[in-house]
Amino acid sequence: MTVYADNAATTRMSRTAIEAMLPYMDGICGNPSxxxxxxxxxxxxxxGAREKxxxxxxxxxxxxxxxxxxxxxDNQAILTAAEIGRRxxxxxxxxxxxxxxxxxxxxxxxxxxxxxxxxLPVHENGMISARDVEAAIREDTCLVTVMYANNEIGSILxxxxxxxxxxxAGVLFHTDAVQAAGHLAIDVRAQHIDMLxxxxxxxxxxxxxxxxxxxxxxxxxxxxxxxxQERGKRAGTENxxxxxxxxxxxxxxxxxxxxxxxxxxxxxxxxxxxxxxxxHSALNGDxxxxxxxxxxxxxxxxxxxSLLLLLDEKGIYASSGSACTSGSLDPSHVLLAIGRPHxxxxxxxxxxxxxxxxxxxxxxxxxxxxEVVTYLRNMSPLWRDKVSGKREFLLK
Amino acid sequence: MALYSEKVMDHFRHPRNVGVIENADxxxxxxxxxxxxxxxxxxxxxxxxxxxxxxxxxxCGSAIASSSMATEMIKGKPLSEALQLSxxxxxxxxxxxxxxxxxxxxxxxxxxxxxVQDYYEKNGIAYDHEQFPDCASCGHxxx
Numbered sequence: 001m002t003v004y005a006d007n008a009a010t011t012r013m014s015r016t017a018i019e020a021m022l023p024y025m026d027g028i029c030g031n032p033s034x035x036x037x038x039x040x041x042x043x044x045x046x047x048g049a050r051e052k053x054x055x056x057x058x059x060x061x062x063x064x065x066x067x068x069x070x071x072x073x074d075n076q077a078i079l080t081a082a083e084i085g086r087r088x089x090x091x092x093x094x095x096x097x098x099x100x101x102x103x104x105x106x107x108x109x110x111x112x113x114x115x116x117x118x119x120l121p122v123h124e125n126g127m128i129s130a131r132d133v134e135a136a137i138r139e140d141t142c143l144v145t146v147m148y149a150n151n152e153i154g155s156i157l158x159x160x161x162x163x164x165x166x167x168x169a170g171v172l173f174h175t176d177a178v179q180a181a182g183h184l185a186i187d188v189r190a191q192h193i194d195m196l197x198x199x200x201x202x203x204x205x206x207x208x209x210x211x212x213x214x215x216x217x218x219x220x221x222x223x224x225x226x227x228x229q230e231r232g233k234r235a236g237t238e239n240x241x242x243x244x245x246x247x248x249x250x251x252x253x254x255x256x257x258x259x260x261x262x263x264x265x266x267x268x269x270x271x272x273x274x275x276x277x278x279x280h281s282a283l284n285g286d287x288x289x290x291x292x293x294x295x296x297x298x299x300x301x302x303x304x305x306s307l308l309l310l311l312d313e314k315g316i317y318a319s320s321g322s323a324c325t326s327g328s329l330d331p332s333h334v335l336l337a338i339g340r341p342h343x344x345x346x347x348x349x350x351x352x353x354x355x356x357x358x359x360x361x362x363x364x365x366x367x368x369x370x371e372v373v374t375y376l377r378n379m380s381p382l383w384r385d386k387v388s389g390k391r392e393f394l395l396k
Numbered sequence: 397m398a399l400y401s402e403k404v405m406d407h408f409r410h411p412r413n414v415g416v417i418e419n420a421d422x423x424x425x426x427x428x429x430x431x432x433x434x435x436x437x438x439x440x441x442x443x444x445x446x447x448x449x450x451x452x453x454x455x456c457g458s459a460i461a462s463s464s465m466a467t468e469m470i471k472g473k474p475l476s477e478a479l480q481l482s483x484x485x486x487x488x489x490x491x492x493x494x495x496x497x498x499x500x501x502x503x504x505x506x507x508x509x510x511x512v513q514d515y516y517e518k519n520g521i522a523y524d525h526e527q528f529p530d531c532a533s534c535g536h537x538x539x
Contacts, residue, residue: 301454302454303432303433303454303455303456303459304456305456305457306408306455306456306457306459306460309405309408309457313409322432322456323431323432324432324455324456324457324497329431331432341430342429342430342431342432343429343430343432346429346432379411379414379415379452379453379460380434380452380453380454381425381434381435381436381452381453381454382429382434382454383454384416384452
């Protein structure tokens, strides 16, 4: 049996997305900027996609800018707010310690340019409150950027409340909704969101395409100079098939949102309950305010990469926040931000489900994962020391 | 996964000499929990030869594979030869390790040296301190 449980990394494309794209790969080849009918057919497809995405977010089509993905959208949103701030001599930016690197690294770049970046500490359950944001907003704050839901531990942030706080204070509010779009209901107007990033491949759309919602009236900073595409705010011939696929995927995800969420939540909670039975393990993130497909555990005494490799042998595809899988010497900044010690963070496992995962697959995961954890613990000198009382257990 | 050679995967999937030697003649432990890898080597020494060797490892795939390979390479060998085992030799025997994983083979070399040193210390055998890494100052990777 193979179980793809890494949907937070990327998802399989849906039939709907593929079929929507095919005519634009196999037939209509026009450049949307071309005046002739073939070009105009592509331009119409682009407009149709823009309308669909706008409808899913509760905004107007002209407030949607297509980007190469979530990272570009995050970069553009943050640099836009910074540019506006610079003009008003507002150089304070508020964010959180557990944002995606697309946000954190952009903020680091701004810090080097003289901005003051304040990363709010994250509570143990992976949450921050609107009150935390409210208390930290200053006269010179030009941007609050807080993710909609965390990609590793799945906690869902109180975006509406944060949006309200920002609106009252007259501060721009951006949210990285890459993990939320297509999985959680979004209404940018009702939620007082000024800018929002999303990425198609997280909701069964194609890779390499995303969108940035920017409230009308906010002058977008251009990152890629060139032609007049996207009202001059993002040059480069549009990836028409990918854009059409993204719109079809998002529309489908939003149409089935509640049904999918209910299905995934049931599978998720069964997994959480089952994995909680492994001694000296702990769930990361909030048990309730949690993405429907996200399961993230730390298992004491073992290391995440070896866990992933052994699960891979069993056909289970998952991810981990261990240093060895993060490509750096430190384990996941998200797990460290919620207060997990390095040692514990090394032993993390993220399983992220989608609506096509099955009950049988969850049973298989619950059979195999405890076995692999036990196998690795049995060869771990760290585990032996804990069992013998030479070292203390850090997790119950 | 293509990250590792077939050799690494073989030793990772089927690690040789995993376990503990009760009343071992020498025990060496290197690495730390914070960095995410600890290697522990147990030696049984007879006539200045590694009569038996076992390991326990907390760490990634290449850490487990490096321990396994290193134990195979010193089993049955004279201590003088075991002390000559270099991290490079371990990595080469595994058909190479990714650059950021080379330190796993360093740990394997150091764990064996630490176990031999422990054997010398326990038995009051004089030895050349120069042969052993100064573990107090080796600097843990992530601190």
